[in-house]
Amino acid sequence: MIRVxxxxxxxxxxxxxxxxxKVGILDALGRVLGEDIAAPRDxxxxxxxxxxxxxxxxxxxxxxxxxxxxVLDVTExxxxxxxxxxxxxxGQAARIMTGAPIPAGANAVLRMEDTKKAGxxxxxxxxxxxxxxIRRAGEDVQAGDLVIRRGTVVRPAEVGMLASLGRSxxxxxxxxxxxxxxxxxxxxxxxxxxxxxxxxxxxxYSLTAQVLECxxxxxxxxxxxxxxxxxxxxxxxxxxxxxxxxxxxxxxGDYDLVKxxxxxxxxxxxxxxxxxxxxxxxxFGAIQGIPVFGLPGNPVSSMISFEQFVxxxxxxxxGHRDLFRMAVRAFLEEEVTKIxxxxxxxxxxxxxxxxxxxxxxxxxxxxxxxxxxVRANGxxxxxxxxxxxxxxxxxxxxxxxxxxxxxxxPSYL
Numbered sequence: 001m002i003r004v005x006x007x008x009x010x011x012x013x014x015x016x017x018x019x020x021x022k023v024g025i026l027d028a029l030g031r032v033l034g035e036d037i038a039a040p041r042d043x044x045x046x047x048x049x050x051x052x053x054x055x056x057x058x059x060x061x062x063x064x065x066x067x068x069x070x071v072l073d074v075t076e077x078x079x080x081x082x083x084x085x086x087x088x089x090x091g092q093a094a095r096i097m098t099g100a101p102i103p104a105g106a107n108a109v110l111r112m113e114d115t116k117k118a119g120x121x122x123x124x125x126x127x128x129x130x131x132x133x134i135r136r137a138g139e140d141v142q143a144g145d146l147v148i149r150r151g152t153v154v155r156p157a158e159v160g161m162l163a164s165l166g167r168s169x170x171x172x173x174x175x176x177x178x179x180x181x182x183x184x185x186x187x188x189x190x191x192x193x194x195x196x197x198x199x200x201x202x203x204x205y206s207l208t209a210q211v212l213e214c215x216x217x218x219x220x221x222x223x224x225x226x227x228x229x230x231x232x233x234x235x236x237x238x239x240x241x242x243x244x245x246x247x248x249x250x251x252x253g254d255y256d257l258v259k260x261x262x263x264x265x266x267x268x269x270x271x272x273x274x275x276x277x278x279x280x281x282x283x284f285g286a287i288q289g290i291p292v293f294g295l296p297g298n299p300v301s302s303m304i305s306f307e308q309f310v311x312x313x314x315x316x317x318x319g320h321r322d323l324f325r326m327a328v329r330a331f332l333e334e335e336v337t338k339i340x341x342x343x344x345x346x347x348x349x350x351x352x353x354x355x356x357x358x359x360x361x362x363x364x365x366x367x368x369x370x371x372x373x374v375r376a377n378g379x380x381x382x383x384x385x386x387x388x389x390x391x392x393x394x395x396x397x398x399x400x401x402x403x404x405x406x407x408x409x410p411s412y413l
Contacts, residue, residue, distance in 0.1 A: 001273040001280070003384070004308065004343050010270055011284055011309050014291055017319040018174040018242070025162045028154045030215055031172035032319030037148040042138035043164050047102040050133040054115055054122055055084075055106035056093035058130045069116070069123035078103065093122055102134055109133040141165075151321060173319030178211045179238035180204060181221040183231065183248040184297060189223065202370060203247040203302050207295070210306050211245075214314045235287055242317065244290055245310060248297030275384060276343045278367035279305040298367035304345050304379070307400075326405070327381070330357035330397045332389055336380070340387045347376035350397050352404045359397050377401055 002010075020034035049055065056072060064070040072093040075086040084103030088094060093110075094103050102109070107130055114126035141147055147165065148158055154172070162170060187201040188194055201223055211218040219241050224234040238244045272283045272294075278301035283294030293310050295302040312323035330350055338344045347362045362375040379398040382389060389395055399405075 001275050002271050003275050007271060007274045007282070007284070008309060008312070011313055012316060012323075014270075014284075015313045015316045018176060018317050020171040021174050022169050022171055024169055025154075025159050025167060028162075028170050028172050029156070029159060031154055031175075033148060033150055033152045033154055033158075034171040034173050034319065036146055036150050037162065037165065037167065037170070039141040039143055039145045039147050039165055041143050041166075043141040044135055044137055044139065046137050048135050049096045049098055049100050049102060049109045050135050051109050051111045052097050053095075053109045053111040053133065054093040054124070055088060055096045055103055055109050056124070056128075057088060057090065057106060058108040058128050058132065060090060060093075061108070061110065061124050061127045064124045064127050066125045069125045071118070071121050071123055074117075074120055074122050075103075093124070095122070107131065107134075151319065153320065173317075175215060175217050176242035176314055176317045177217045177219050177240065178314065179219045179221050179241035179244045180207050180211065181224055181234055181238070181244065181246040182297075183224045183226065183246055185226045187223045187248075202299050203295075203297070206299060206303055206370075206373075207245055207247060207306060210303065210311065211314070214311055215318060216314045235292075238290065239288060241290060243310075243313070244287060244292040245295060245306070246292070247295045247302045275341065276308070276345065277338075278345065279308070280342070282309070284309075296367070299370040300347070300373055301367045303373055307379070307398075308345075325398045325400065326402065327396050327398050328357050328404075329394050330359040330378075330380075332380075332391055332393050332395055333358050333360040335388065335390050336361060336382070337388045338382055338386065341384055343384050344380075344382045345398075346380040346382070347372040348378045348380045348397060349375060350378040350399065350404055357397065357404070359395065377404065 060072060061070060072091055075088065075092050075094050078084050078094050078096045078100040080097045080099035082100060084094065084101055086103065088103050088105035094106065096109060108128040109132060110124060110126065110128050111133065116123040116125065147161060152158060182201040182204045186199050188198045190200055204220060208218040208220055221234050221238060224231045235244065270284050273280055274282050278298065279296055281296050282305050285292050295305045315323045336346060346365055348359045349362060350357055350359045359378060359380055361380065362372045365372060377400050379400065381396045381398055
């Protein structure tokens with residue numbers, strides 16, 4: 001049996017980012033960019049108006065006010081997307097819309113609200129400064145600039161910038177195909193024939209959902225019965241996957257065959273059993289060069305083992321640099337105890353009270369109590385050498401979602 005840190009270090013050493021694939025920019029959302037993106041041109045490409053108003057010479061607005069307006073001749077209307085035809089001279093202005101190119105001779109834009117149209121002329125009722133409300137060419141990005149670095153996780157802002165740069169396709173790291181297999185004679189699928197002794201294979205779906213949440217591609221292999229032939233056939237059917245995850249069959253029972261078959265069919269089994277609860281019976285190895293995680297069969301154990309070991313492995317394969325859930329310090333609302341020697345992950349409800357967090361367990365912590373995961377938004381992590389944590393003690397909590405880090409309303413409201 002090895003410590004959590006040892007297991008994690010050994011596992012992560014076995015993985016590296018996958019190769020690149022070319023995808024459309026909308027399909028790149030949430031993916032890790034595999035290339036540097038440089039600007040092929042200035043953005044914006046030409047000086048343009050930041051306002052609906054009038055393009056003019058700022059000198060012509062000196063002394064203008066509502067009581068003493070300056071009257072200018074209107075040369076033309078310039079909608080967005082149109083090219084100006086007439087150069088602005090002294091005493092002239094062009095009516096211009098937001099985003100339209102600035103005509104030659106103009107050096108400022110006066111917003112529409114400070115003007116009043118008078119036939120073919122316009123009354124200017126405010127002074128402007130030189131360059132006011134003009135977006136300069138290259139103000140956002142200049143040709144040749146490195147705009148988005150390789151390794152960036154693509155967000156909506158990056159998608160918009162890629163579109164602005166004329167990039168409809170980009171290279172991103174591939175998503176691993178993850179084969180998901182459940183084992184056990186007692187298991188049935190959701191719609192399978194049932195009996196009073198059968199158990200629906202929730203692991204097939206919770207693990208698949210965890211794979212999807214990571215951004216990887218699940219390959220559901222169904223259920224393998226507790227015999228060598230069926231297990232070997234199912235595991236070999238996963239040969240096109242990048243990772244294989246099985247649940248069940250890694251404990252010490254007569255029918256817990258997964259770890260033994262990993263030795264027979266695979267090239268190696270690197271470890272079996274980790275000093276943690278839940279999730280102690282966890283095997284890691286390879287079958288025909290494909291990494292295999294043999295997760296425990298209990299629903300909570302399999303999900304928590306996935307969180308601690310499989311999730312960071314998948315993220316690393318997809319090129320991510322932040323591999324782990326965020327952890328916070330929180331004050332216990334109750335006393336909790338554990339047996340020393342193993343790290344324990346308690347399902348918990350974390351609450352935020354202004355700038356501090358409080359946390360309480362979800363109740364029964366049995367490894368088969370799936371409702372403890374349903375209620376949880378975090379995991380209390382108690383180290384190996386701790387036996388008791390008292391009410392009011394500060395503990396480390398791994399957040400299972402980031403909603404607690406968001407404020408109910410912006411601070412500026």
